Amino acid sequence: xxxxxxxxxxxxxxxxxxxxxxxxxxxxxxxxxxxxxxxxxxxxxxxxxxxxxxxxxxxxxxxxxxxxxxxxxxxxxxxxxxxxxxxxxxxxxxxxxxxxxxxxxxxxxxxxxxxxxxxxxxxxxxxxxxxxxxxxxxxxxxxxxxxxxxxxxxxxxxxxxxxxxxxxxxxxxxxxxxxxxxxxxxxxxxxxxxxxxxxxxxxxxxxxxxxxxxxxxxxxxxxxxxxxxxxxxxxxxxxxxxxxxxxxxxxxxxxxxxxxxxxxxxxxxxxx
Ligand SMILES: [Cu+2]
Numbered sequence: 608x609x610x611x612x613x614x615x616x617x618x619x620x621x622x623x624x625x626x627x628x629x630x631x632x633x634x635x636x637x638x639x640x641x642x643x644x645x646x647x648x649x650x651x652x653x654x655x656x657x658x659x660x661x662x663x664x665x666x667x668x669x670x671x672x673x674x675x676x677x678x679x680x681x682x683x684x685x686x687x688x689x690x691x692x693x694x695x696x697x698x699x700x701x702x703x704x705x706x707x708x709x710x711x712x713x714x715x716x717x718x719x720x721x722x723x724x725x726x727x728x729x730x731x732x733x734x735x736x737x738x739x740x741x742x743x744x745x746x747x748x749x750x751x752x753x754x755x756x757x758x759x760x761x762x763x764x765x766x767x768x769x770x771x772x773x774x775x776x777x778x779x780x781x782x783x784x785x786x787x788x789x790x791x792x793x794x795x796x797x798x799x800x801x802x803x804x805x806x807x808x809x810x811x812x813x814x815x816x817x818x819x820x821x822x823x824x825x826x827x828x829x830x831x832x833x834x835x836x837x838x839x840x841x842x843x844x845x846x847x848x849x850x851x852x853x854x855x856x857x858x859x860x861x862x863x864x865x866x867x868x869x870x871x872x873x874x875x876x877x878x879x
Contacts, residue, residue, distance in 0.1 A: 610644030705841035781871030
């Protein structure tokens with residue numbers, strides 16, 4: 608129900624690798640949450656992560672983060688500037704993904720991911736640029752649309768005692784690649800409200816057309832730049848602005864918890 612989480616979290620295929628660094632020398636890390644279900648709330652002991660990009664596009668300016676929350680599929684570029692020698696653990700803190708239908712909480716951790724080992728002669732860290740080449744978000748939308756992630760309770764089938772599987776759907780329908788779920792007129796900018804009717808957070812991922820988050824029901828401040836995965840809080844919603852101005856064609860959107868997607872929490876979108 609929560610999506611399977613592996614026993615180990617690997618970094619570049621390695622278990623708790625060492626990342627060498629020199630004091631004062633900046634490193635750019637491209638963090639990708641490639642986990643099937645786990646939300647990674649990442650922090651580096653003794654350091655502030657300077658986030659410069661999300662899902663491959665620049666933020667307007669470097670944003671200092673004590674902790675960076677990455678849903679499965681999310682990416683972030685961060686600059687790490689160690690200012691002293693020492694060993695510092697990169698940690699994924701427990702993150703509350705909500706709960707399952709029976710109320711069991713979905714949270715694990717903390718998980719040590721890697722160790723930054725800083726030693727050697729000190730260098731002077733260059734200053735980060737004050738502004739970054741961020742794409743401006745679309746100013747307004749010309750159409751609205753709603754869609755919802757739904758998780759249904761399993762149960763016993765009428766008297767025969769067969770267990771019915773839980774259902775994972777978009778708008779109550781399991782994925783059918785031959786069905787058109789959303790048809791969008793090419794050239795429009797749409798505002799989508801993506802709701803989550805269940806008690807567990809689902810990461811929404813739209814292929815092909817990046818979106819800018821306008822607001823979220825949990826009050827998270829939007830990043831204000833295009834991204835392609837956003838966590839929809841339990842019993843909540845996110846509002847997205849999506850320019851369908853670059854490509855026509857057919858694609859999909861889905862929950863980025865792979866077990867949910869595989870069970871049917873995916874839908875088609877056709878832009879024409
Ligand atoms: Cu999901």
